[in-house]
Amino acid sequence: MNILVVGRGGREHSIVMKLAESPRTDKLFAAPGNGGIAKSAICVDIDEMDIDGLVAFAKENEVDLTVVGPENPLLAGIADKFNEAGLAVYAPTKAAALLEGSKQFAKEFMQKYQIPTAAYASFTDAAEAKAYIEKQGAPIVVKADGLAAGKGVVVAETEQEAIQAIDDMLVHKAFSEAGATVVMEECLVGKEFSLMAFVHENQVYPMVTARDHKRAFDNDQGPNTGGMGAFAPATDISREALDFSIEHILQKTADGMMKEERPFTGILYAGLMMTEQGPKVIEFNVRFGDPETEVVLPLLENDLVQVFQDVLDGKNPNLQWADESCIGVVLASKGYPAAYEKGVKIPELELPDQGFMVHAGTKLTGNELVSDGGRVLLAGAKGPNLKEAGETTYRCLDSFSTSDAFFYRKDIGEE
Known part of the structure; x- marks a missing residue:
């Protein structure tokens, strides 16, 4: 079969x-790929x-199957166009992709x-939204309704933070049309985990659980990112909670x-919170998660x-x-x-046995591999447990331990 993968990040490389x-x-x-994808x-x-x-x-090019990685082309109707052309595509239609496109x-x-x-509750009027905040109190979660490149969610610890988020989204139009409507939610308490599934109509085939680390720095400090690392499976999620999910x-x-x-039809991703009342949905995505894909797919034994x-x-x-664990740690550009x-030039890497490297934001300039994004690489490894997988993963990053151009968290995989 001739196969086309649409996208350029770590998810697509995986x-x-x-x-x-x-x-x-x-x-x-x-299409368009990246410096690491070009090797395969x-x-x-x-x-x-x-x-x-x-x-x-x-x-x-007589492509027999197309797999779409990122969300933006899904919301733009790429699956519809491929279907209309009689081309097989594993991706949701524009109508189905609204599950991610509109909170x-x-x-x-x-x-x-x-x-x-x-x-x-949802609002388009700033004054009404602020009145709701004053009534509900904090903490409270403020979300831009549409796609905002992972930046449209504010977990406000104080009412003032929430009001500032409303001003940013509804008054100052920080996210343009994506923030023309805001959704405000109660702040769920518990441990997050991700659950993805291969779906076709009413047939659902779940993958193993995963957990990603969103904060930029160790001990969950610093700003939210697209994800600084992940591990699978999330061993603290019980069989009962998984079956319920x-x-x-x-x-x-x-x-x-x-x-x-x-x-x-496509990958249904549920971002879940394990609350005292059981699992609850934080968000849906309509494609493989990133960086969860990079630690889930290595555990898949099927073709x-x-x-x-x-x-x-x-x-x-x-x-x-x-029956193993897999950990991935993101190497990010400083800043x-x-x-x-x-x-920035990326040095030659020597990987230990069982270690692997996924390219997220790289490109080839001549024969030289250089950084081309915020998240540059993801080092990963499988092992019989999280501890051993983590030890191998961090050995993959030895070359960057004293780098001034890149950074990574040292605590990925600690539950």
């Missing part, structure tokens, strides 16, 4: 590496949002289908989307090409998972998630 293992893969393309796939210079260009490329839609959907989540969250969501005439084929054909892929420098 998908490419897994697809490259399959004997069913003939030609493997990535043919990178083509087409932007993720150039949907017509991607459709034309898929036709010209208000997602909250109303969960309320309608009795999917456990935080209590909420699958039945009352993932399956109810797939069934509800069918009833809403927005049938879902990923076969999994995609089976799910699209309505067959049970009979997912098999290694991330604020301003940072690009184009």
